[in-house]
Amino acid sequence: xxxxxxxxxxxxxxxxxxxHFAAGVNLIVGANGEGKSSLLEAISVLxxxxxxxxxRWGAVARHGAAGFALLGEIExxxxxxxxxxxxxxxxxxxxxxxxxxxxxxxxRYLSLCPVASLSSADGELVLGPPGLRRGLLDRLAFLLAPxxxxxLRCFQRTLRQRNALLAGLSTAGELDxxxxxLAAAAAELVVRRQRAMAALVEAFEExxxxxxxxxFPRVAITYRGESWLxxxxxxxxxxxxxxxxxxxxxVRDRHAGHTQEGPHRHDLCVLAEDRPAREVLSSGQxxxxxxxxxxxxxxxxxxxxxxxxPVMVDDVDAELDREVFARxxxxxxxxxxxxxxSAHPELVAPAFPEALVLTMQGGGCRPRAGTGE
Amino acid sequence: xxxxxPRSVRxxxxxxxxxxxxxPRTARxxxxxxxxxxxxxxxxxxxxxxxxxxxxxxxxxxxxxxDDERCSVCRDPSRDRSTILVVEEPTTAWAVEATRExxxxxxxxxxxxxxxxxxxxxxxxxxxxxxxxxxxxVRELILxxxxxxxxxxxxxxxxxxxxxxxxxxxxxxxxxxxxxxLSAVDQLTLAQALQLRRKL
Ligand SMILES: [Zn+2]
Numbered sequence: 065x066x067x068x069x070x071x072x073x074x075x076x077x078x079x080x081x082x083x084h085f086a087a088g089v090n091l092i093v094g095a096n097g098e099g100k101s102s103l104l105e106a107i108s109v110l111x112x113x114x115x116x117x118x119x120r121w122g123a124v125a126r127h128g129a130a131g132f133a134l135l136g137e138i139e140x141x142x143x144x145x146x147x148x149x150x151x152x153x154x155x156x157x158x159x160x161x162x163x164x165x166x167x168x169x170x171x172r173y174l175s176l177c178p179v180a181s182l183s184s185a186d187g188e189l190v191l192g193p194p195g196l197r198r199g200l201l202d203r204l205a206f207l208l209a210p211x212x213x214x215x216l217r218c219f220q221r222t223l224r225q226r227n228a229l230l231a232g233l234s235t236a237g238e239l240d241x242x243x244x245x246l247a248a249a250a251a252e253l254v255v256r257r258q259r260a261m262a263a264l265v266e267a268f269e270e271x272x273x274x275x276x277x278x279x280f281p282r283v284a285i286t287y288r289g290e291s292w293l294x295x296x297x298x299x300x301x302x303x304x305x306x307x308x309x310x311x312x313x314x315v316r317d318r319h320a321g322h323t324q325e326g327p328h329r330h331d332l333c334v335l336a337e338d339r340p341a342r343e344v345l346s347s348g349q350x351x352x353x354x355x356x357x358x359x360x361x362x363x364x365x366x367x368x369x370x371x372x373x374p375v376m377v378d379d380v381d382a383e384l385d386r387e388v389f390a391r392x393x394x395x396x397x398x399x400x401x402x403x404x405x406s407a408h409p410e411l412v413a414p415a416f417p418e419a420l421v422l423t424m425q426g427g428g429c430r431p432r433a434g435t436g437e
Numbered sequence: 438x439x440x441x442x443p444r445s446v447r448x449x450x451x452x453x454x455x456x457x458x459x460x461p462r463t464a465r466x467x468x469x470x471x472x473x474x475x476x477x478x479x480x481x482x483x484x485x486x487x488x489x490x491x492x493x494x495x496x497x498x499x500x501x502x503x504d505d506e507r508c509s510v511c512r513d514p515s516r517d518r519s520t521i522l523v524v525e526e527p528t529t530a531w532a533v534e535a536t537r538e539x540x541x542x543x544x545x546x547x548x549x550x551x552x553x554x555x556x557x558x559x560x561x562x563x564x565x566x567x568x569x570x571x572x573x574x575v576r577e578l579i580l581x582x583x584x585x586x587x588x589x590x591x592x593x594x595x596x597x598x599x600x601x602x603x604x605x606x607x608x609x610x611x612x613x614x615x616x617x618x619l620s621a622v623d624q625l626t627l628a629q630a631l632q633l634r635r636k637l
Contacts, residue, residue, distance in 0.1 A: 221586045229552035238550065238557060241594035245586065 065140040065177050066401035074129035076102040079428040086420035089402045093409040094424035100405040104376045110136040111179040138177045171210040180362045183378040186354035190334050190341050197332035204361045205260035212256050219249040227322045243310040251303035253327045258297050261287040267360035274395040275356050281336045289330045372400040380404045381411050500545040500562050501527045517541040519576040525549050536628040549587040577605040607634040
């Protein structure tokens with residue numbers, strides 16, 4: 065799968081002219097502020113419906129615009145597809161998704177062309193709150209089984225309903241019903257995450273091996289849920305455990321005003337030499353571990369789908385030393401479409417003699433003379 | 438530009454455009470039509486609109502919409518009185534009835550459990566449903582609440598609450614999209630879902 069072209073309307077400072085990309089390596093160069101990162105962000109929003117820079121849609125639309133639109137052409141085993149999305153900021157926020165001109169569900173749209181992005185902010189994935197790591201795992205679970213999106217929505221909705229009930233007045237019978245529903249939703253989500261986790265653990269070994277330096281410590285990832293789950297992966301058992309537990313902890317939960325246990329509190333733990341990663345790894349090593357986590361997910365999904373997926377690296381040379389950079393490019397270069405940005409092409413370009421070099425200037429994107437497909 | 442449309446026309450256009458599925462174009466076509474047809478026809482439409490909210494009420498037994506104290510299903514002696522099909526909204530019963538697959542009685546809950554909106558069991562017609570089930574005639578309950586988080590939980594709540602009565606309780610089979618509304622499903626799908634209902 066690869067991205068052939070992108071046209072943006074009212075998206076940050078990007079111009080209206082379409083940008084065309086090559087199947088192999090695309091090196092997007094230009095001074096800071098000319099729109100390199102915005103171009104990658106637009107691709108991320110086009111393909112993944114999310115930005116790697118912000119969660120505020122208002123910040124994505126050009127200042128003063130009522131919304132934005134993206135039009136992209138992707139190409140995969142089934143030929144070329146046209147992706148379109150139009151977002152009105154509202155409120156309420158409205159988003160219209162079209163595939164080849166016909167309305168498409170979020171599940172279908174998101175499954176078409178998952179794009180991975182690496183950036184210098186990735187250290188947060190290891191150091192930041194558990195929600196970021198759960199997000200990585202849930203996304204992988206979704207790419208392995210699109211129905212996971214509905215499972216996730218259902219769990220979140222049920223959790224909000226039970227929390228509202230805990231905060232107010234309720235009868236035991238009413239709580240029984242919500243407990244049972246929440247236990248079913250929690251179990252379904254946990255079992256899917258465990259499946260995704262098994263795949264991630266295996267792929268992480270490979271990706272970390274490819275990226276790590278000689279002096280790097282041993283790093284392992286594990287899923288951490290409630291200890292009383294005992295790692296069970298049988299849906300009915302997990303559901304029964306949660307049903308019992310929610311019933312037992314009802315008084316405590318009511319006191320707290322919310323549900324204190326469940327998949328919304330779980331974590332994907334990163335351990336270095338059996339200790340929390342942040343205690344052992346340097347900030348440079350943490351970035352490598354984060355990149356390995358993202359690539360692990362890409363590698364596994366690629367194997368499942370039987371096709372390479374695009375990978376974007378924002379500011380590729382910023383903080384990686386020469387040796388790590390060489391390892392990263394070796395790990396990535398394999399029939400895969402790469403979209404790299406750099407403010408220092410003189411450092412990066414020699415590593416990619418075949419690259420299509422695109423120059424960003426004032427939000428516009430044009431191929432550098434003498435290069436191209 | 439001078440506003441040529443009289444005030445009464447503008448008022449009707451405004452009212453029509455508030456209706457679901459009617460935009461400015463459709464509203465204009467409707468008004469042009471009403472201005473050209475026979476005045477008696479327009480009078481009948483006006484009377485129908487006025488009568489809608491004046492005369493329609495809820496059946497005192499099952500809470501379907503009716504013009505009388507009891508709806509036509511509750512009054513029909515040929516209906517199977519041992520089975521009650523439970524829906525969230527009265528209009529869902531219309532969709533079920535249109536399948537011609539169902540010969541029992543109905544019960545509209547008039548909503549679903551939703552703590553986020555402050556809706557608990559006492560805000561629905563569950564007490565009345567329990568009374569009907571305790572009457573002795575009822576043997577089977579089909580819980581056709583919507584396949585949403587709230588609809589599923591409402592069904593669970595009813596199952597637990599009526600457990601002591603040992604009724605046969607079932608739920609229409611899936612095939613109805615999750616998160617959807619039963620009354621929006623096509624007739625064939627709904628008929629199949631009713632036939633393939635699963636016991637709870
Ligand atoms: Zn009735």
